[in-house]
Amino acid sequence: MSAQNRHRAPLDESPIVRWLLIGSALGFLFLFVLLPLLTVFIEGLRGGLAR
Amino acid sequence: MAVIDIHAVSKQFGSFTALRQVNMAIKEGELVALLGPSGSGKTTLLRIIAGLEFADQGHVSFEGVDAATNPMVKRRVGFVFQHYALFKHMSVFENVAFGLRVMPSGQRPTNTDIKRRVEELLELVHLGNLAGRFPTQLSGGQRQRVALARALAIEPRVLLLDEPFGALDARVRKDLRRWLRRLHDEMGLTSVFVTHDQEEALELADRVVVMNNGEIIQSGTPTEVYDTPATPFVYEFLGNVNRIPCQLEGDHASFWGQSILLEDLPVGGQKRTGLAYVRPHDIEVVDGRATMGQPAIVRHVSMLGSIVRVDLAVEGAERPIEMELSRTKFQQLDLRTNSAVHLRACQARAFPA
Amino acid sequence: MNSLPLVSEVSRAAVAIPAARFSLVKRSVLPGFGISLGFTLFYLGVIVLIPLAAMGVKASGLSWEEFVKATLSNRALAAYRLSFGAALLAAAINAVFGLITAWVLVRYDFPFKRVVDAMVDLPFALPTAVAGIALAAIYAPNGWIGQLAAPLGWKIAFTPWGVGVALTFIGLPFVVRTVQPVLQDLSRDVEEAAASLGATRWQTFRRVIMPAIAPSLMTGYALAFARGLGEYGSVIFIAGNLPMISEIAPLLIIGKLEQYDYAGAAAIGMVMLAIAFLILLGINLLQRWARVRGGEG
Numbered sequence A: 001m002s003a004q005n006r007h008r009a010p011l012d013e014s015p016i017v018r019w020l021l022i023g024s025a026l027g028f029l030f031l032f033v034l035l036p037l038l039t040v041f042i043e044g045l046r047g048g049l050a051r
Numbered sequence B: 001m002a003v004i005d006i007h008a009v010s011k012q013f014g015s016f017t018a019l020r021q022v023n024m025a026i027k028e029g030e031l032v033a034l035l036g037p038s039g040s041g042k043t044t045l046l047r048i049i050a051g052l053e054f055a056d057q058g059h060v061s062f063e064g065v066d067a068a069t070n071p072m073v074k075r076r077v078g079f080v081f082q083h084y085a086l087f088k089h090m091s092v093f094e095n096v097a098f099g100l101r102v103m104p105s106g107q108r109p110t111n112t113d114i115k116r117r118v119e120e121l122l123e124l125v126h127l128g129n130l131a132g133r134f135p136t137q138l139s140g141g142q143r144q145r146v147a148l149a150r151a152l153a154i155e156p157r158v159l160l161l162d163e164p165f166g167a168l169d170a171r172v173r174k175d176l177r178r179w180l181r182r183l184h185d186e187m188g189l190t191s192v193f194v195t196h197d198q199e200e201a202l203e204l205a206d207r208v209v210v211m212n213n214g215e216i217i218q219s220g221t222p223t224e225v226y227d228t229p230a231t232p233f234v235y236e237f238l239g240n241v242n243r244i245p246c247q248l249e250g251d252h253a254s255f256w257g258q259s260i261l262l263e264d265l266p267v268g269g270q271k272r273t274g275l276a277y278v279r280p281h282d283i284e285v286v287d288g289r290a291t292m293g294q295p296a297i298v299r300h301v302s303m304l305g306s307i308v309r310v311d312l313a314v315e316g317a318e319r320p321i322e323m324e325l326s327r328t329k330f331q332q333l334d335l336r337t338n339s340a341v342h343l344r345a346c347q348a349r350a351f352p353a
Numbered sequence C: 001m002n003s004l005p006l007v008s009e010v011s012r013a014a015v016a017i018p019a020a021r022f023s024l025v026k027r028s029v030l031p032g033f034g035i036s037l038g039f040t041l042f043y044l045g046v047i048v049l050i051p052l053a054a055m056g057v058k059a060s061g062l063s064w065e066e067f068v069k070a071t072l073s074n075r076a077l078a079a080y081r082l083s084f085g086a087a088l089l090a091a092a093i094n095a096v097f098g099l100i101t102a103w104v105l106v107r108y109d110f111p112f113k114r115v116v117d118a119m120v121d122l123p124f125a126l127p128t129a130v131a132g133i134a135l136a137a138i139y140a141p142n143g144w145i146g147q148l149a150a151p152l153g154w155k156i157a158f159t160p161w162g163v164g165v166a167l168t169f170i171g172l173p174f175v176v177r178t179v180q181p182v183l184q185d186l187s188r189d190v191e192e193a194a195a196s197l198g199a200t201r202w203q204t205f206r207r208v209i210m211p212a213i214a215p216s217l218m219t220g221y222a223l224a225f226a227r228g229l230g231e232y233g234s235v236i237f238i239a240g241n242l243p244m245i246s247e248i249a250p251l252l253i254i255g256k257l258e259q260y261d262y263a264g265a266a267a268i269g270m271v272m273l274a275i276a277f278l279i280l281l282g283i284n285l286l287q288r289w290a291r292v293r294g295g296e297g
Helices: A015-050 B042-050 B092-101 B111-124 B140-152 B170-187 B198-204 B222-227 B232-237 B327-333 C005-022 C033-059 C064-071 C074-107 C113-119 C128-139 C146-152 C160-185 C188-196 C201-230 C249-258 C262-292
Strands: B002-013 B016-027 B031-035 B057-062 B077-080 B158-162 B190-195 B207-212 B215-220 B242-249 B252-255 B258-261 B272-278 B283-286 B294-304 B307-313 B321-326 B340-345 B349-352
Touching: A015 C074, A015 C113, A015 C128, A015 C160, B002 B042, B002 B190, B016 B042, B016 B190, B016 B215, B031 B042, B031 B198, B042 B077, B042 B158, B042 B190, B077 B140, B077 C188, B092 B111, B092 B140, B111 B140, B140 B170, B170 B198, B190 B198, B198 B222, B207 B222, B207 B232, B215 B222, B215 B232, B232 B272, B242 B321, B242 B349, B252 B272, B258 B340, B283 B321, B307 B327, B321 B327, C033 C262, C064 C262, C074 C113, C074 C160, C074 C201, C074 C249, C074 C262, C128 C146, C128 C160, C160 C201, C188 C201, C201 C262, C249 C262
Parallel strands: B031 B190, B031 B207, B077 B158, B158 B190
Antiparallel strands: B002 B016, B002 B057, B207 B215, B242 B252, B242 B272, B252 B258, B272 B349, B283 B340, B294 B307, B294 B340, B307 B321
């Protein structure tokens, strides 16, 4: 509700900090969870398609 | 000069309108009560003054400076939360010291100064011997005083309190109220507190601001709002009141064989029905043998300590009439259940129904 | 929807056991205390203590010299160092990024937030061997990430770094799932109070929020560490398993078992258990200290 407000509520971090945090969380999950998962799928499908 | 100026402030939460076009000025040294039922917008208004919330429209200024350009950190506003919001993992001492410890390094007092200042504040709230305790080890009243000391540590210009006595029992509440009033006067604070308890507002405040549905209904001294309520809502919200059907004509209202002058509410020439509002203590028993006044039968008598409340049945009225009188007066009149009396209102206001 | 039952069960049990042990001395007013304590001890005995005792019995078949030789050989020492070092490092990485992830999931809105939230639990669902192979493929010198690191002279897979990567993957859900509910329950008015007293956002975080979530963060750290220490399946595919360099202690134990050296395997197991117990005890004490105070620091 306060996101589109012209003022920043005292409990909100600045947008830079917020996106930095979201970015590092998503980057971490991408590197350690999503990427291995994608590899599993790609390797699995490649074996199936090659045959 | 007004310390805080609130101009045409509106606030919306989703589809709920918390405040609409609220205007208010708070003068230096005033103790103001924001009084209203829950959902009336009083807490939202307090939070906007504090800077915890921002108005959708309108603006708030502190000593002429627009608060939008003045973040909460710089407003020097002390806020006391309804549930105290103490830092659980910190001792009482550290709770009070918090506001001093987080100051920018240039302004921050030395450790010895912090210690002295915190000890002074704890002395002020009579908690000098509990500095080492943790919040969970304190009673409700003690926690409230810690919250106050913590808010005072930053030497606020304005002290804001959200339902400060809401969670306390009656006895502690009464003591704390008096103590807060003294503190406010001695420290020369400007204070605003939110309450839904009319007794609290009337006893404590210099000025009572009655709110309902996001609007200010009436603002005035306790005497003004109590004796001359602006609307039926204010009448009913500030204490008990009897509603008596009456006839309005010209600038007069008549009921019970009496006629009262409608001061600021002329209703025009034609005759119409209305309701007269009479406080229980404004009803009198007319001398027994007189025939004037409204006949009534005593139904029930309750002894409420220093006063006596009498419920009376009046012909044609579905609800009993409540009357309050002093014990001495009650004994003089010698009222008993089922005795017949004649009533009269010594003060009343009427509104169109 | 956001807290994995397994994790909270584990952490609750970890908290409950010491408390039960200490109150044994006093007579309790709790109804059914005797029965529940008896059940807890029985359960703990069957699941944990008896297998551990059996390991002790096996290891006691060794003479003192044989025990020292099995447990303090250079190869064993290198394996301990790697196992504990990698587990502690991976848990630390998880503590930092797990805290950030929990924070982001609780406090902010962004696209696909639900999907991201669900993704956190995947390391528990994937068979560890599959995870190991996938991670090895990504972080190998010709893998997606590996080829980015290779020109910098940094080899990840088939080195001790690979062990760290695998253990980070394995322990990832713990910190997120222990911190998330605590963060969710944190009442906002305490933060508002800090702000009204002039604290900056960072000061509020460090002095008010952090002390409140520190115990759960440490629980998550301890769980991730313990999980990583025992991890075998994923590590052997990415570590390269060179003795003295990238061989973890559990692999050393498997090696001994394959040579029917049960006593030697048990002896190394005992040493790991003892060190792990000391570390977990340390974390526990730190946690208690953090619970009591921690405002100042």
